[in-house]
Every structure is written in C-alpha cells, then in structure tokens.
Amino acid sequence: MAAPTDTFDDVLPEVLRFTSPTPLVDIGANLTHESFARDLPAVLARARAANVTTLILTGTDREHAEQAVTMARRHPGLFATAGVHPHDASRWNPALERAMRDLHRQPEVVAVGECGLDFNRNFSTPAEQERAFEAQLGLAVESGKPLFIHERDAGRRMREMLHAWRDDIADAVVHCFTAERETLFGYRDLGLHIGLTGWLCDERRGHHLRELVGEIPLDRLMVETDCPYLLPRNLPAKLKGRRHEPALLPWIVREIAHWRGMEEAELARTTTATALAFFRLPADETRPATQHEES
Incomplete structure (x- = not known):
C-alpha cells in the first residue's frame, strides 16, 4: 500500500488533535465518500490516535454498502450498515431488495439502513420513500438487525410508521437527530436511540439541540461525526479543506457533555457501552488494534 500523502501535521493542527479519555464509537462515518479515497489509512490512524476505536460505516445505497463491507473486512474496528437512503427511494425494486437482503447476511453489516424519510428535499416522492422504508422495516425484522434511520421534516409520519412496526423490530437509532422537542419525545416514547453530531x-442552527440534549435518556444516546459532513463550526482552529473526520469526534462528545452538565469521560464511557450493545459488538472491539493493510 502506498504511504498516505497527508500527515498529522498538514491535516490536523496540534490544537485539533483531541484524545478521548475513554474509547469512542463513531456510529455514523461516511468513509466511502470520495474525499477519503486518497488518505484513508491516515484518517484511520488519526481516529485511533484520538481514541475513536470503532467506526460504523454508513451504507446509503448498494454501491456504498458494498464498499463499506470491503473496508470493514480490511480494517479492524470497522463495521458497516446497508440500506437505501430516502433520497434514492425511487430506485427501490425487487432486485435491490434481494441485494440488501444478501448484504444483511454479511457479518460485517451490523444494521439495516441508512433508511427512512426525508420530506425536506423530496429527491424521491413521499410515496416512494414510504414504500422503500416499509420494505426495509421488513428486512430489519427478517434479519433481526437494528435500524439506522434518517429522518428530516418527517417526524410525525416516521412515528406513525415505526409505531406500527415497533413490536417486531429490534433496536432503532435516529441518526443525526436535529428535530424539535415534540419529535424527540415521540421517539422517546417509542424507545428509540438518538445519534447526535x-x-x-x-x-x-444548533441552539435548540443544546436545550434538548439533557432530555435524551443517557442510555439511549450515541455519538457520531456523519463525516465528511457537519464539521463542527466552533472548532478552536480552521481545518484545511473543511472535511470532517472521525478524529474530531471527541470534540463533539466534549460539547454534548458540557450542555448535559456532566463529565466528558462519563459520557464517553456510556455512549460507547450503548453503541456496543446496540450494534451487538463485543466489548473488546474498543481496544486499539493493528491495522490490516492491503498487500
């Protein structure tokens, strides 16, 4: 494998080299994004240096889910989800459903998704989104794996659909939660987990979340970067290229802990334990491991 072109010095300045007091799980990392193609080994090394020891790679369609599975097979501490994002729901058909079912049988795949509803942009129609989401709810029941859910401006309809399936599905997390109090409390009533970025x-736009973060039950809270998106705007230094990455997750944990009024280490320990249980990973997944490299 060729040596990565970026180093700690020219990507993350010293002030941005955070280290979590205890191991962290990033439950939403889009490492199949093209921006990581040239320096993935360095990205993973920086994550390990930050004590972000487990990464769940988001599979938003067949292509990216397959890429995520391949990465997970090559690198310890990486796992994958497999689903069809609501933006691509119009593509749902029997062949795609069969492909998703096959992916869910792979041991590297630890959740069904990213799937759900997005009535903000409506790249697929609401009807198409509901059809694809309903089918993936069925796949989650069939596989017994938890759901990794996307929801934007569709809280009421999401709650209605999940309520109808709640007795049959296993755990479910609404990743990158950004909604309002009513939606949060509806998800709480359904016993869902919440992912914060x-x-x-x-x-x-994050002020309302700062007020709500204490309303999320601690044993239902998980953390994520959603990288390369959603780079924290309040980092103590500018980041060249503006690409978010897993090594910055400790900063997000620090912010959440501040707004919850608790110690960073306690939040790190609890969210990691919750994530390991949610994705059914052994506790030793958070131990640092030597990276496998391609020959």
Whole structure:
C-alpha cells in the first residue's frame, strides 16, 4: 500500500488533535465518500490516535454498502450498515431488495439502513420513500438487525410508521437527530436511540439541540461525526479543506457533555457501552488494534 500523502501535521493542527479519555464509537462515518479515497489509512490512524476505536460505516445505497463491507473486512474496528437512503427511494425494486437482503447476511453489516424519510428535499416522492422504508422495516425484522434511520421534516409520519412496526423490530437509532422537542419525545416514547453530531456545535442552527440534549435518556444516546459532513463550526482552529473526520469526534462528545452538565469521560464511557450493545459488538472491539493493510 502506498504511504498516505497527508500527515498529522498538514491535516490536523496540534490544537485539533483531541484524545478521548475513554474509547469512542463513531456510529455514523461516511468513509466511502470520495474525499477519503486518497488518505484513508491516515484518517484511520488519526481516529485511533484520538481514541475513536470503532467506526460504523454508513451504507446509503448498494454501491456504498458494498464498499463499506470491503473496508470493514480490511480494517479492524470497522463495521458497516446497508440500506437505501430516502433520497434514492425511487430506485427501490425487487432486485435491490434481494441485494440488501444478501448484504444483511454479511457479518460485517451490523444494521439495516441508512433508511427512512426525508420530506425536506423530496429527491424521491413521499410515496416512494414510504414504500422503500416499509420494505426495509421488513428486512430489519427478517434479519433481526437494528435500524439506522434518517429522518428530516418527517417526524410525525416516521412515528406513525415505526409505531406500527415497533413490536417486531429490534433496536432503532435516529441518526443525526436535529428535530424539535415534540419529535424527540415521540421517539422517546417509542424507545428509540438518538445519534447526535456536530450539528450541536453550530451557532446558527444548533441552539435548540443544546436545550434538548439533557432530555435524551443517557442510555439511549450515541455519538457520531456523519463525516465528511457537519464539521463542527466552533472548532478552536480552521481545518484545511473543511472535511470532517472521525478524529474530531471527541470534540463533539466534549460539547454534548458540557450542555448535559456532566463529565466528558462519563459520557464517553456510556455512549460507547450503548453503541456496543446496540450494534451487538463485543466489548473488546474498543481496544486499539493493528491495522490490516492491503498487500
């Protein structure tokens, strides 16, 4: 394998080299994004240096889910999800359903998704989104794996659909939660988990989350970067290229802990334990491991 072109010095300045007091699980990392193609080994090394020891790679369609599975097979501490994002729901058909079912049988795949509803952009129609999401709810029941859910401006309909399936599905997490109090409390009533990102660190739109973060039950809270997206806006230094990455997760944990009024180490320990249980991973997954490299 060729040596990565970027180093700690020219990607993360010293002030941005955070280290979590205890191991962290990033439950939403889009490492199949093209921006990581040239320096993935360095990205993973920086994550390990930050004590972010387990990464769940988000599979938003067949292509990216397959890529995530391949990465997970090559690198310890990496796992994958497999689903069809609501933006691509119009593509759902029997062949795609069969492909998803096959992916869910792979041991590297630890959740069904990213799937759900997005009535903000409606790249696929609401009807198409509901059809694809309903089918993936069925696949989650069939596989017994938890759900990794995307929801934007569709809280009421999401709650209605999940309520109808709640007795049959296993655990479910609404990743990158950004909604309002009513939606959060509806998800709480359904016993869902909540994933928080650097949205909380955005002074333009994250204020309401700072007020709500204490309302999320601690044993239902998980953390994620959603990288390369949602780079925290309140980082103590500018980042060249503006690409988010897993090594910055400790900053998000620090911010969440601040707004919850608790110690960073306690939040790190609890969210990691919750994530390991949710994705059914052994506790030793958080131990640092030597990276497998391609020959």
